[in-house]
Amino acid sequence: MRGTTRTVTMVAGVASVALLAAACGGGSDNPGTSSSASGGKTGGTVTVRGCNPQNPLIPSNTTETCGGNVLDAITAKLVHYNPETAAPENDIADKIESTDNQNFTITLKKGYKFHDGTEVKSKNFVDAWNYAAYGPNAQSSGYFMEPIEGYGDLQCAGKDSEDPCKGYTPKAKKLTGLVVKDDYTFTVKTTEKVSNLPVRLGYSAFSPLPDSFFNDPKAFGEKPIGAGPYKFDSWTKNTEIKLSKFADYSGKFGGKLDNITFKIYQDADAAYTDVQANNLDVTDEVPSSAMIDDKYKQDLPDRNAQKAVGVIQTITFAPSKVDPNYADPKIRQAISMAIDRPTIIKQIFNNTRQPATGWVSPVVDGYKANQCGEWCTFDAAKAKAKLDEAGGFKGGKMTIAYNADASHKAWVEATCNSIKGALGVDCVATPVVDFSTFRANIAARKQKGMFRTGWQMDYPSIENFLAPIFKTGASSNDGDYSNPEFDKLLNEAAAQTDAAQANAKYQQAEALLANDMPAIPMWYSTATFGWSDKVTGVKITAFGTIDFSSLALK
Missing domain, CATH: 3.10.105.10 (Dipeptide-binding Protein; Domain 3)
Incomplete structure (x- = not known):
């Protein structure tokens, strides 16, 4: 999941090549989509290329890859996307059922915990989705809740064209289409039939939020709490974001690493140079200066992969x-x-x-x-x-x-x-x-x-x-x-x-x-990846992201 709705932050380009310059040669072989080695040890720390998130790290307000890549590692949703095929697989959801594509009953697995130790329950989804949909909260992914019944009543309709929420209070604060049945069951009713709703539910906007979020959303955005395999440790602006393994993660999509550090780069070439020097373990962007004549294959023999992904420029x-x-x-x-x-x-x-x-x-x-x-x-x-x-x-x-x-x-x-x-x-x-x-x-x-x-x-x-x-x-x-x-x-x-x-x-x-x-x-x-000689199990997901479940130190 990216993106999207994450807006893609990076697409590689040569620093000095101009259109209609002398033609550059190109290889005709097809690189693999993952590192050839498998296994790897359990534990240790890996560094990956990161970039500055646009907004504080609230799932319903993160619509770009810089923040999205971090949220992917620390959140668990109802649905998980298979890293290789993007096929949806149940995660926190035990069952998502509907006979008419308009009324859905969602049953949760028991035992999932947030990083603050509280259990993930139905109300954590319902409260989070209501927060995302409520117009005055100005969540950039609030739009994803639009199919749910009652969405229109949560929107602002003030006279100020620049800020329709100015001086206006929506008719409602909760979606009528969301109902908590018990701690592990809730229902969703959509305004119209939505054939692919279960497929959508793996997107970060549909992440559950712990009760503590609502006490101080601003503070949460600086130190988010999810229910995923890794928990958020620290964010040094313009420098790095650190994550560590969550000991109480009960899902089946965990990883081997103890720690993941997103090193924030202002320049793709710098990240690539650091990978060559083994000062950075994985970069999800290889600059085009290294693509010419497949130079990256010589720079990083057996340390590169390429895959067609669901991204458009x-x-x-x-x-x-x-x-x-x-x-x-x-x-x-x-x-x-x-x-x-x-x-x-x-x-x-x-x-x-x-x-x-x-x-x-x-x-x-x-x-x-x-x-x-x-x-x-x-x-x-x-x-x-x-x-x-x-x-x-x-x-x-x-x-x-x-x-x-x-x-x-x-x-x-x-x-x-x-x-x-x-x-x-x-x-x-x-x-x-x-x-x-x-x-x-x-x-x-x-x-x-x-x-x-x-x-x-x-x-x-x-x-x-x-x-x-x-x-x-x-x-x-x-x-x-x-x-x-x-x-x-x-x-x-x-x-x-x-x-x-x-x-x-x-x-x-x-x-x-x-x-x-x-x-x-x-x-x-x-997507073209490069990595250091210290890691193995580097896989490119169908979304063009790093599969942290397979990444490990040799």
Whole structure:
């Protein structure tokens, strides 16, 4: 689970390569998806690459990978996703039952404990979900509770367009669709049928919260308490986050390590250099400078792996009220056609990406190729003609913003060069100091122009690549896209009891995005890991994350 709804923080890029530079060679073999060694000893400490979380570590308010990677290790949810296939497997849930996809009865396993020693009970889920859904709490993942009956009554509807909660109290504080039956049973009633609700319940927004959370949510965010295999120890801002094994963890998804330390890096090359020198044990990002001619394979022989994962890179347009220069869909389509994805992927990513032809990752059921059509195919002449049809670009120069604490500079500059070459409009790659600041600017609707966005699936479903990002008012709808027909199709898809029929509706909704182009699909990602000679059992999950259950010291 990522992401997503975690917004992906990093995609590797060369520091100095420009588009249309001399072609770089590339290997044709397929690296493995895990370290070849197995087993490993029990105990010890491992360091992994980390980055600055955008927000305090509250599960329902963490929508990016920097914080999400930490929460994945310390939380347990109703459902756990298989690290290799992403298939949902019951975790705290003993049973999730429904005869109509609208009324669900959830039975918990007994004995799960939070890190503060209290037992996980039904009320810990119900209270947590009510907190997430209540508008004044301003939880960025509160949107995930929308299908539950009564959600609308918990939302703010004040007259202040910038802050609808200002001077307004919602009609209710609790979802009518959640009912505690006993300590280990609760029911969920959704407003409409939701065919994939059980699949969603492994996402961090659905984590239970201990009673202590509600005494001081702010303090909790600085030192979170979960029910997972590792507990939170400390957070030294901009430096590291430390976790240790939870002795009373009773689930079946534990790990061998005693301690995990996320070392926070401002630069991907620095993390990679530390892995080479055995000063960092695992990096989930190999910079493209090491991808050229498969250099990383020589740098890290038998210490690397690669896997196609549920991640897509996109470029999103600022909301029209923030920057009206990109409001015309024809301008957006022209820009998309002006991007030479295959050349950028070849020269900067050594062909380790796949050009995107739509907004949904190929790894999930329901994926349909070529949903973007001609708008995602590079054609300089058609791009220029489409821009002329729109009356040209009136905003002077185009800009693409990116977070400077990861290796995005090269591919963003290459993209701008491609746009400039095809459209004859100046395009400037615009760095923002770090991911936290970058995301804060986007959330506050202060980021103008275009900006890089990435999506790592929260759960393995076509719906997860559409609803949280493009549905009206959704938590990760950075461009404030709104299309009633799109929303209608999503609702109709969610009501289907047949998976194939649901996917067909979602595919119809995705096709509408080509008409409006709220975000430009760039490429589907492949995760490349590197590790020190001290560890074994390094596995890349289907989400592109580290599988801490298998990681161990040799």
